[in-house]
Amino acid sequence: MTSARPFNFSAGPAVLPEPVLHQVAAEMLDWHGSGMSVMEMSHRGKEFGSILEAAERDLRELLAVPANFRVLFMQGGGLGENAIVPLNLSRGSKVDVVVTGSWSRKSAAEARRYADVQIAADIGKGHKIPTDWALRDDAAYVHVCTNETIDGVEFHELPQLTHGAPLVADVSSHVLSRPIDWSRVGLAFGGAQKNIGPAGLTLVFVRDDLLGRALDICPSAFNYETVAANQSMFNTPPTFAIYVAGLVFQWIKGLDYAGKQGLAAIEQRNIDKAALLYGALDASGFYENRVDASCRSRMNVPFFLKDEKLNDVFLAEAKAAGLLQLKGHKSVGGMRASIYNAMPLEGVQALVGFLKAFEARHG
Template sequence: MTSSRPFNFAPGPATLPEPVLRQVAEEMLDWHGSGMSVMEMSHRGKEFVSIAERAEADLRELLAVPANFRILFMQGGGLGENAIVPMNLSRGGKVDVVITGSWSRKSAAEARRYADVQIAADIGKTGVIPRDWQLRDDAAYLHLCTNETIDGVEFHDLPQSANGVPLVIDISSHMLSRPIDWSRVGLAFGGAQKNVGPAGLTMVFVREDLLGRALDICPSAFNYETVAAHQSMFNTPPTFAIYVAGLVFQWVKGFEYAGLRGLAAIERQNIDKARLLYEALDASSLYENRVDPSCRSRMNVPFFLKNEALNEVFLADAKAAGLLQLKGHKSVGGMRASIYNAMPLAGVQALVSFLKTFEARHG
């Protein structure tokens, strides 16, 4: 990717592939000779139906989603799913949650409104995913956030859930960055705005045997069985966000890197980008990452300046160098580089070069 645009390390809404943005711009006033922008189309018209069907088919192909999973295009974001999941799956019973950071902690708090929640394990401030989990055989499901956007913790392998307890995974910030072992998953969900597309679209992958369990209080538009029965058209879906996400899926399918193509190429580049950045941080005397190497995220890399008095200077200099939105989340401070699929290797190389230059001046 060659561009004069700055490199945007935002955690979400986040950077999008430049070819996708250019195609959106070209099609803004007239999609494929229809005389309409996608934003103006009926969600039930043949034009948009074709867009949605292709997006779903491409997503299913990219992630090798089995036939017994339904893909739902919904709204509400990952935070909304923290309520929608227990309303659909908990049956008012037991839910186990492994806390690995801020998002799984929010998931547990929200699920308590609808279920008996047990914290099966808690990472605390250790920076290492706990190994010993206290799990209940009769839990309705086990919840994991498989990539913590704020804390930079990622599960590199999914656990095998015991006794048939469904595994629910929040994949918001690493969706489409790597394959998923669907044999270990009952339901996966994620907001699009971190690694797939613009804000407004939430994708849910639900195994068919888990449909039809919703609590009576669950709104119809959030009932997975209802949404699945209407092919995600029970209410007006986030049409423009689906369209842009569909273009991203096409971009991923055609992506080439290191002799690979598609999701395999995306994953290989993500591994290389993360390695390059972590190696620079680990070799530094000015910066530090506090997550154990065994569970460091490939997507979200939080780091801290050991001299925090330099934080504002660092951010100002980074912006002047064309490196945007590196400030860490307000709850943890420091810095964070989100290096999603659309962040090219050149962007990480530019960041590493800046890190070294800044340390030479201030270290």
């Protein structure tokens, strides 16, 4: 996929597949002869019902979601789920959180409003996922963020818990970039605005046996059991975001890359993009990525210029070269390239070429 458009490395809301954007534009005023935009449809009508049904079916197929998991289309984003999860699963009791970066730290702080939270392990100022976890036998669940968007730390394999507590995984910034081992997960959630679609939609995958545990104070619209019983239609869902997400699912299903199809194709392309970018950073004495190689994110690549006085010049020249949104998060500094599913290989190649040219000019 090549285009005259700039390459957008935003961490989210993020780049969408260009074919999807074209389809959205073509269907904006009249979806499939209905005479309506999807934004104008009743969520109770047969037209939107068919959109929702197809979206769930395709998502289940792509991620091989088992039959004993409910797929919920909700609102509130990943940050909202930091409260919604303990409202549903903590029973007001104990929750263990493994802190591997900014988002899991926020998750722990929010869960403390509803439960007794213990930090089971903490990456601190390090750059490697800790392996020594102090887990309580009677915890209601264990929370991990499997890809830290700000810090660029990713679990490349889900932990296998042995003491019985379900694993809750915040998969917001790498969902649909790779398979999920459902045998190791009780609940996974993620905002859609990074790999799936526009902001406003949150996906929740919850195992059947974890339904019906909500605290009395949990709002009805956030009670997983209620949402599941109403097929994500208890309240008006984010209809347009679901529609776009469904188009993205179809786009992924149709991908063919390196002799692979669908999710396997997107995973291989992500592996190749990340290898290309990390390889360029590691080969340079001008840039630095500080995350341990064992847990570097395929999606979010933070890096620093050795001379940070050049940061503003770097960003200005990158923008002029058609490379957008490379500034790192304000809490971390430096730069960050988010290379989600929809970022084509050509975008990473363009970034690598710019990195080398900038180093040659300023190194």
